Each structure stands twice: as structure tokens, then as C-alpha cells.
Amino acid sequence: MAELLSSDPQHTAGLVSGGFSEAAFEAFLSQRAALLGRQEPAWLQAMRREAWQAFLEMDFPSRQDEEWQRTDIRLLRLERFGFPQPPPSGSQTPPALLAAGVALAGSCVHLNGWPLRWHLEPQWQRQGVLFGPLDQLLLEHEATLRPWFYSRALQARADKFAALHAAGWSAGTVLYVPPGVVVDQPLHTLSALGGGTDLGHQLVVLGEGARATLLAETAATAGDANAPGLHSGAVELLVGPRATLRYVNLQDWGRGVWHFAHHKALVEREGRLQWTIGALGGRLAKVNQHVALVGEGAEAEVNGVMFTEGRQQLAYHTLQHHEKPRCKSDLLYKGALQDRSRLVWRGMIHVDPGAVKTHAYQRNDNLMLSQTARVDSIPGLEILADDVVCTHGATTGNVDESLIFYACSRGLTRREAVRMIVSGFFQQVFDRIPIESVREALGQAIGRRVREYT
């Protein structure tokens, strides 16, 4: 565990060590009380303890579970990690890619699983918007936030990693927008990890008719691109009636990070959600992205941009759940694979009985940049209602040599040609993303990664 403790002696004294033991959990709880300046409320402590019991009782997922068939966690040594530790003072965070050149309504930065700094422009504070670190705001605005936190979207017992998260979540960002308030500038949150553990939790609540854009990203701190790390995270998005949320989640952890997460959105009557996922980082990722359309006429657009290289293994499981009539969901995930990396996309459209007049689409296209990469693309439909329109499709292909030659005949080097063809491959999903800084960040991240294609 020594590797997780900071080298700054001021911060190592008396802190938790020894992975995820009983003693470590108790120490973590008392440390929280000390840092927050008061005890967390009884209900929250009870929630943590219950989840901790679940974590101890539950088995690790095995490859016999259908969900985990394609995710190999045999090399994960959970005992090498422990509860998040406050970062050394004066720690630097990497630049925020998604917020480059953007005037922000607010921002919230976390490092190594702890809130570092945050702000919200006064005009939004005056209108009742809440934005900042979840642990503090949940205490300060308990009456407003408690009804949403872990109430409808997520289950602590979904799997062992979800239970660990529910017991030990520390960092994380909350955004609450009261009914009718339109936040017309994006909010931004960054979680950086320089090795160690991040158990960040994001909670977004939009009241009826509210509008907001949240740009969320993760990154490795400078010099720690390959440090071993663990992220077990959760995202809850609660989009109220006629509310509109644009949510971007760019996952760009360092290459030593094990990334487990459950993301779920609930979209109420005539609510609109546009959700863009960038899956770039991590050593291994297993993410469940679940969109539930729980009110009539709700709509969700889901965009995924995935790029894997080296020996990365990323698995994204998506679910578009139509619970009510006249909802629409449209999912487009695109992936490119390089080297010996592995990518899994498993998508499901589920239409409940009675969810008539559903429109649901899902599509996944993958581009192979090496012969040794592997992709599994598994679309699925479960339709229990009549009078619905559902389509799904998946393609996988190589970069076409005739396109490369054509571009080279115009003076582009082979590598420049491949980069251009790869960026063109992603353009269809970029065209759906209205935020320029997001398109640029994703496009540049992918451009940097594409190497020679042979």
C-alpha cells in the first residue's frame, strides 16, 4: 500500500493503509468526519455500512456471468488498492480538454478521489443552482439532494464493484438545477488520478423544464500515465419533465487504471437527454450505460466514441430501456482499435409492454487498425410492445487500402492519410455533438493516437 500514500510526510501520518480491510473502512469513515468537520448523517452512514457488508459478502464477478464473459479481471489485485487518500498539497491537475476556450458557468476539480477546488458563477447561485463536490453539498443541502441520491437510478448491490463504490464514495460532483432554470453556459468537472483509487460519484438533477450542459472528464496526472489505479464509479442523471440535459463523459484515465462504473439516466415526460461518451483511457473498463425513458415522449440521443490501443480492454454495455409510450432513443457508438487492444460493445434495446409508438435505434461501427486487435459487437432487442419502430446494426471493417492510396496520390503521407480516414470514420458521430470543444478534444485525442497502419 505504500505506493498509494503520498510522499508528503504531513499527509501520510495516521492515514488509512492496508487496502479494503474492515479496519481500513472504519478509519476511512472517521477520516471523513474529520475532513468534513462533522459526522455524515445517520442515513448516509447506514447506507455506507450496508453497502460495505454487501461488498464483503459478494463474490467477484466471474467469466461465467454473461455480463462479464468478455471482461477478464483475473489480474486485478484489489488488495493493492485502498480507500482514496487526500492528495499532497500543491498537487497539479492536468489541463481540462473539454473546457478549452469555453466560458463556464462553473467547474469542479477532483484529484486522487478528493475534491480539490470548485466554483459556481454567482448568477447561478442566486437562481438556486447547486454545483460542487457531492459529499459537502449533500450535507449542506440534504433536504434538496437526498431524495435523488441513490433513490431511483442506481443500486448499491449491482455487483461487487458497485457495492464498494456505495460504501466508499468520496469525491464526485453534483449538479442540481431547479425547475425552470436554464443554465446557458456549460459546467465542467475533471477527475484526475495519479495512481491509487477514485470512487467518484456524479449526481445530476434537472427540475421540470430546466436546461444544462455538464462536461465531465477524467485524466491521468502528469507523469503518472501508467500508474496503477482503480476507479469504481457511478453516474446518476435525473432529467425532469421537459428538461434538457447535455452530458459529456470523456474517460481518459491513465493506462494502469481499472475502471468500473454504472451510469444510469432517467428521463421523465418529454425530457431530452443528449449523452456523449468518450472511451479512450484505462487499462480495463467495464461500464454499464443505462438510459431509461420513464415518462411519455421522453427522448435520448446516445453517442459513443471509442479508441483502444496497446493492450487496453474496454467493455461498454448499453441499455436503452423504453418504459413508456412515444419515447425515442437513438444510439450511435463508433470504435477504432489499434495494436492488441480489445473492445466490447454490447447493446440492448428493451421495450416494456405498453410502450407503444416507441422509436429506438442502435448502431455500432468499428474500424480495425491492426490485425491483432479484437472487437465484439453485440446488438440486441427485446420488444414486448406492439406498434414500435426499432432498428439495430453493427459493422466492423479495416481501413480500405484504396482510400489510403487515393489520399497518398494527393500528397498525404500514409500516416496522414490513415489519420484522415479514421477521423472521417468518426465524423458521423461528431456531427451529432453540438459542442465544439468536445468535438475538438475527441478529434485531437484520436488523431494523436493513430499510428502507422500496415
Place this chain on the structure above:
Amino acid sequence: MSDTLKIINLHVAVDDKPILRGVDLTIRRGEVHALMGPNGSGKSTLGFAIMGHPGYRVTEGRVELNGQDLLAMEPHERARAGLFMAFQRPVAIPGVKLADFLRHAASNIRRPDRKEGEELIPMREFRKELYAKMDQLRMDRDFARRYVNDGFSGGEMKRAEILQMAILRPKFAILDETDSGLDVDAVRLASQSIAEIGGAEMGILIITHHDKLLEHNQPHYTHVMLGGRIVETAGPGMARSGPELAAELHRHGYDRIRAAYPEAAADEQAMQRASGRAEAAAV
């Protein structure tokens, strides 16, 4: 001394099947050469081999641009040295806007030592130039924002190829059946466009079945290819002029040629039997 593209005793194989069997051709800047001949005689192969397509293997011979060995260069280096090919069937590059594609291409070709990632021609400056050329070619400016050849009609693709040539201003251009698939008016427009964009300052090799494309680009020389070699050439100081031979072939076909060159005609037959149009399949 004017720029010279010199093809010397070129032999090319596709999938180990010999296609070109010793082609000699010299083009100087400012000259228009027409290359005619029946399908499968090796005309497109000559174009691909000069441009450096990896599927076309040179087994013998040389290609020189001002004495430089072109065959030792990668395709992008040949392009930067001043070579251009307008494709018979240009491929679509989905998601890549024609303007962005051409801006990269022009930046490379005007600065041949440019490394990837180095600055491009400023967007504003390039757009102005691109629009001016599009206007000149009577192309809708919307094409600049469309993806390269994606969903273009046959005529639009060929116009886009000519536009690329106009922007890149090569020393030598190979136009591979730029007239195929076009109606008479479109061919006339293409022919006129080539002349308008300064075709006279390039060395041009026009591969064609017809003389229509030559209307505004009178060939100084016309060559006939059969069985993988050039069997007959017309031009200044020869029995017939380039346009005369082109007109004859357009009107009467290749029967006279086959009769006059029985050995090449036999090679042509053998190639067609052996490959079942391997050339078309390889492209």
C-alpha cells in the same frame, strides 16, 4: 530545359500476371498525349504504376521525372514531385470534407518537405482560392463542404478530380478515362475545364476511348496501346497528326491496329484469357 516525364521499357505485373510488356513514352511539360487502346490493353495499369499503386509491381524498366527515379519514391513523394492522376473511379472518403482534404493535399504539394502536423495553408486564404476555382469550373460551392466523392454522381466525381488538379497544379497529370460515364455535354465541359485550368502548362496524358475529351485539348501525340505496349504513335513529323489518329480510332475502332500488329494482338488475347479482366478486378 523543360520538365520531362520519361517512361523507359516499363514492365508491370499485377498478381504475377504480366500486363505491361515494355512501354516507352516521353512527355514534356506543355504537351498533350492521348493514350488510346481497347479495354484491358494496359492503359490504366500504366497510370497506376507511374503513380505508385502497391498492387502494380514494376518488374523491369524505369520512370524518371527530370532524371529523378520516380519508382524509388512513395506515392505521396511522387505527388509532391509534381505528378497527378485523375482516377477513372475515384473512391469516396466518408466523413472527410473535400475542402479539408484538398487543404491538406495542397499544403503538402506546395511545401514538399512539410512534415505531418506542421501548419496548413490558412483556412481563409485556401477557401478563397478553392471557391474561385469552383466558380471557374461552374461547380456548386456546396461541394467544398461535402465528403470527398461521397454520394457524388459520375459527372460530379470527374469534376471534383479536375478541381483537385486545378488546385494542386501538377507538372504532369494522368487523366484516366475522365470522360467515361459522362454524357456528351459533361465531356465537353470537362474538356473545356482541363484547358481552362491551365492544362497547357502541364504535361498531360489523357487515357480515353473517344476523341471528345480531346476537343479542347488537341493532342500533340496520340499513342495506341495493345497487349501491354505502345504499338503506334502519331504526332509532329510523323505520317499522321495526333488528332487524326485519335479521330480514326474513335470512329473505326481497333481492327486495323490488331491486323497490323498481330504479335501484340495475340498477347492481348492471351492476357484476356488468362486474367479474365484481372486489371479491372485489381482496381
